[in-house]
Amino acid sequence: MQKRKLVSILLAMVLVLAACGGNSKEGTNGNTQADGSQEKKTVTVFQFKTEIVEGLHELARAFEAEHPNIKIDVQTVGGSGDYEAGLKTKFASGEGPDIFSNGGYSKLLLWQERIEDLSDQPWVKDISPAAADPVTLDGKVYGLPLSMEGFGYIYNKDIFAEVGIDPLPKTYSELESAAKKISDAGITPFANAYYEWWLVGSQGVSVAFNNQPDTNAFIDGLNDGTATIAGNEHFLNWAKLMQLTLDYGNKNPLTTDHNTAVTMFANGEAAMMQQGNWTQNMIDSINPDMNMGILPMPISDDAAVTSKVTVGVPVNLVVNKDSKVKEEAKMFLNWLVTSDMGKEYITKNFKFIPTLSTIEASPEDMGSLASELVDYVNRGEAFPNISGKYPDGVTQEFGSVIQEFLAGRVDAQQWTENMQAAWDKLK
Amino acid sequence: MKKRKMEWGLQAFFVGPVFLFFVLILIVPFLLGMYYSLTDWNGIAKTVNWVGLSNFKTLFTDDTGFWQSFIFTTKFTVVGVVLVNIVGFVFAYLLTNALKLRNIMRTVFFMPNVIGGLLLGFIWQFIFIKGFDTIYKLTDWSFFGLAWLGDPTTGFWGIVIVFIWHQAGYLMVIYISSLTNVPKEIVEAAEIDGANRWQMLRSITIPLVMPAVTICLFLAISWSFKIFDINLSLTAGGPYKSTESVAMNIYNEAFQNNRYGLGTAKALLFFVTVAIITLIQVRVTKSKEVEA
Incomplete structure (x- = not known):
């Protein structure tokens, strides 16, 4: 008798909880539809280059100023081994970042089913062939090579x-x-x-x-x-x-x-x-x-x-195929390599050897080693x-x-x- | 009837939340791990293939690296457990005497335990590589001129040294609490009977602190078997994998080689081994405990 009572109380509680859950979900859905234009969307970027963290944050702030509806959240875990482990953990817990780094070649193959095909992006035609090779699979380009x-x-x-x-x-x-x-x-x-x-x-x-x-x-x-x-x-x-x-x-x-x-x-x-x-x-x-x-x-x-x-190419930025903010993520990548500020940061601040023909770097910007490499x-x-x-x-x-x-x-x-x-x- | 119900309610109230988290954080991942050890999952793919016991087959027939790391960890455990307990006990024994700086010394010896193992490892890496080199240049003692962390032997002893430095303070605290509980009257009686310090230590103190020895051995064995942070920051398993602990081998297999299934299979085997060894140890030392 006692046991049955307990079970029925528990069941009742579960039902109430479930009902609440259902309600709240519907509520938010309704909200988004009503004023979707004001909804702020967050794009998370997960990367491992510790030396460019500050610059990336500054770029993110500038991008947000131009696009008030989008928030860029840059997360960095240094060291390639720890980065990979961190990335896997994030995907395993269902919090896969929207943009992340990929090493290309066998790493691209490994992550392929998580990565969005970016072949239709405007910057793809400008990638220098050597930089495009690691992120190209079956003729499709999957990543934005950031530097050489x-x-x-x-x-x-x-x-x-x-x-x-x-x-x-x-x-x-x-x-x-x-x-x-x-x-x-x-x-x-x-x-x-x-x-x-x-x-x-x-x-x-x-x-x-x-x-x-x-x-x-x-x-x-x-x-x-x-x-x-x-x-x-x-x-x-x-x-x-x-x-x-x-x-x-x-x-x-x-x-x-x-x-x-x-x-x-x-x-x-x-x-x-x-x-x-x-x-x-x-x-x-x-x-x-x-x-x-x-x-x-x-x-x-x-x-x-x-x-x-x-x-x-050490870093290729790729977009998560299952991301809810794919379009915003692509916008950010495009902005990184086409806006004046993005171009300037890539050459002057990060001292990268550019991979796109549309970005030009002078030897003074890159330093003696990079310019000799070029x-x-x-x-x-x-x-x-x-x-x-x-x-x-x-x-x-x-x-x-x-x-x-x-x-x-x-x-x-x-x-x-x-x-x-x-x-x-x-x- | 009513009283029993109350008791159940109390039990559920106090133990329930902890039990819930224990299940969520330990039991569920453990069971998941058991499942993954029977698959070929790479840690990323959305599909997981069942492969039966083939991971365990690989492990036993085709993975010398794992067994090398097992031998290393066993050697390290034997040396580390003995030394860390001796050092911890000696500290405790000295610091239960009436010394002027007693409390300060206790704090100082305990301090390394407060600093995380990863940080300690990096600090000591600097000391071994840079500090020892500088001392060698100043004093010309060949001990400091060795290639510290650069060959298997110095790598091994480097990790042992830092492990002792890190954990001896913690064991010291346990030994201190146990030593201060040794009844005064027995010590006095022994003194009157004319026992010297050594006799007293051997026949009275040590038997009476056996419960602490049980705990300390248990802790030290599980710490040293599972060593990872010091190992990672000090040598990262190098040179040429000669100082790779089992925990690190498992981590590398799962996250570096992207063979999650094989990694969890190793982890499972490792768990069973550590459980058996610590159980035996607790049995054996428990039987040596006496009451005053």
Whole structure:
């Protein structure tokens, strides 16, 4: 008897609650229809570039001023691993952001069913081909590439002039003799931040892939088992280049982190380091008078093949397919790359290398490293950064396998076999 | 009849909310995890495919990385649990004596526990990499000139050191409360019988603080088995995955390699292992407890 009473009370409560829920829902629906024009819509942007957060916020405020009905909410989680985990959590909890970053290539494939096709957007025709490649799938463009970045060996021009390195090294042998000269002058040739797995596992080793006669065919071959890294000539050559940087590098490279290496370079303690134009601001803040440029990472003596820097697109903004404010999100993206303010921020504030032909940047805006990279691209001496084509998680595996080689635990041949095993494990 | 109903109401009132959140935050995700461990979900896709036990098969036959991290974590747990308890107990033992700076010292030793593990890890990373290098340049002691965090051995001991630094203070507080509860009359009687300090420590103090040892061992084992934050901020598993803990291996599998199913399978196996080990430990140390 008692139990039944309890159950009936509970049921009654549930019913009342349900009724309330239904009512309130209808209420809001009615409201939106009545005065939908005044409804403020919020577009959330989820991204990981910590260095552009402030600028993005300022851009968002300016956009809101022009579009009073739209609110832009920029959320940032730094570091690519944490960013990805955060993004997944957001989608899993049903709060997928309206605009988010995507790395392109395999990441695009991974997220494809969540991403809106943007091919009809006005800026699509202006994307430079190299930047469009990572976000293009079956002829459709899925993202807005925001910037280009590139890396190679950043070098100190003053030190190079002082020890008399002229012309600049374009091949492995020339780099070796340059390192010798610098070392003889009592300066450390290379600052190696091999504590950072991404420096070697993601960026560095992509050079070995790009030196293959046909990089894409090689990667396809790895995936279907017809090609192998084990014993591959270009990987063994790359290992030789790494050995060179170790022989002519700082002490304890495996405990040297990114900041330490950049500081060494900026203070003139080292003449070269494997880095990209994203270090420009940091070097400028330590040593504003630094006179520097960027060199390729040559792994052989065939300059035509190997003497190239690597450029890629780190951030592509994409739109959530299931977003309720898709149109507003697209408006914001369009505004970012077409408004005067957006254009100015991309070049002057973020110091990005623009990816759209409609945005022009002067060397003063971008800094010396970026403008040298642009020169390389214009001369056709640039590899695309294909690290986005590795299977998920391979960059980290590569990083640890390469560190094992750098620590001298395995020889080059064994190292290539471990690289192949890492690929096979995750392909 | 009426009284029983009241009791039920009270129980529901006090335990109900906690129970509800416990179910929502722990039980439901746990069951979901069990489900995902039988699928090939990548963490993103809208469709989830049932794959049966194949994740567990991969785990046992084709994943040396996981077992390496298991060995690392076990080694770390053995060393970490013993040392952190010894250090915590020694601190507590010294600080229950009438020292002038007693309260300040207690606060200082407890302080690292208040700072989050992630932050501590980054601070210590700086100390190991920059601080030790500077000391080496000043003193030329080879201990500081080692490649700290740069090879498997120093990486391992680096994490052990920071773990002790982080957690010893907490265990110290538990030991202090237990030590001050050791009855005075027994200590006095022993003194009159002519027992020296060592004898007193071994035959009176330690048996009487066994309940605290049970708690502290339990805490230390579960902390060190599940270590993640210090590990992540200090070495991030490097160099070459030699210091990757199981928790980190699981995280990487699920979120980096995008193999959520395999990750949850590992997590499930890990849960069972930790549960068994801590249960055995509590049984064993409980049997050693005595009453004054």
